[in-house]
Amino acid sequence: MPSVNIDTDKIIPARFLKTIRREGLGTALFHTLRFDATGRERTDFILNRLPWRNAQILIARDNFGCGSSREHAPWALMDFGFRCLIAPSFADIFYNNCFKNGLLPITLRADWVEQLLSDSAGAEGAMLSIDLPRQTVSRGDQCSFSFDIDAERKRSLLLGLDDIAETLRLDSQIGAYESTHRDYDSGIPADVAQLVRIA
Numbered sequence: 001m002p003s004v005n006i007d008t009d010k011i012i013p014a015r016f017l018k019t020i021r022r023e024g025l026g027t028a029l030f031h032t033l034r035f036d037a038t039g040r041e042r043t044d045f046i047l048n049r050l051p052w053r054n055a056q057i058l059i060a061r062d063n064f065g066c067g068s069s070r071e072h073a074p075w076a077l078m079d080f081g082f083r084c085l086i087a088p089s090f091a092d093i094f095y096n097n098c099f100k101n102g103l104l105p106i107t108l109r110a111d112w113v114e115q116l117l118s119d120s121a122g123a124e125g126a127m128l129s130i131d132l133p134r135q136t137v138s139r140g141d142q143c144s145f146s147f148d149i150d151a152e153r154k155r156s157l158l159l160g161l162d163d164i165a166e167t168l169r170l171d172s173q174i175g176a177y178e179s180t181h182r183d184y185d186s187g188i189p190a191d192v193a194q195l196v197r198i199a
Contacts (some may be wrong), residue, residue: 001046001060002117007067008094012076025072026079047080055129059086064105074101084130086137088113099153100163104130106137106147115139132158148174174175 016028034045041048047055058077064087065073074097085103086151088110103124108116116128119139129138132154138144156166167174 001058004061004067005063006060008065008070008073008091009067011065011073012070014074017070017072022075022079024079025076029076029080045117054081056081057084057086057130058082059113059119059120060088061087061113061117062110063087064090065098066091070095071097071101074098074103078103084178086116087114099157102157102162104132104149104157106130106149107143108137108147111146116145 010033010101011029012025012028012030016031019025030045030047033040034048036042043049046052064085070175073094078101085098085105086108087105089107090098090105095105113133116137116139120128127140130136131138132149135147135154136144137147156162161169
């Protein structure tokens with residue numbers, strides 16, 4: 001999708017935000033771009049054509065995911081089938097929401113993104129490989145580009161863990177801490193304990 005400033009309202013229009021369920025949102029992805037006023041698919045839109053309608057990697061230009069902070073945007077992208085996004089830059093809140101939902105946003109140099117857009121414009125070249133452990137994006141000609149990612153976010157993606165799952169991994173330590181500090185104000189002067197409770 002060789003466009004800049006693709007905002008979250010384009011990704012999923014506001015009228016589809018009435019649910020808190022993630023399933024089924026893929027049908028609303030890029031709805032105003034994918035469908036005409038009668039609900040028929042626009043044949044000129046790339047995600048309505050093979051092989052791109054089965055894409056798992058989306059390539060775009062600068063500032064992808066700008067606009068409102070709706071978490072439905074990464075939900076819709078993932079429900080459609082995307083697992084990775086590539087752009088020179090992403091809006092900050094959208095970028096963070098992607099990681100929280102298991103979607104990998106990769107930031108690459110603008111000239112590299114242009115090469116990938118050019119390669120994938122033809123059906124015969126629409127094949128990329130993402131190697132998260134090695135942090136590379138590879139084209140069909142074996143040319144690869146490296147990308148940076150925070151080590152903790154990388155580990156969470158590789159293990160398939162969201163924030164809640166990460167917290168639950170520490171369940172025994174949390175339990176031990178709580179049992180140790182359950183009677184926090186026992187053994188300290190009553191006036192200090194009262195101040196702690198007031199605070």
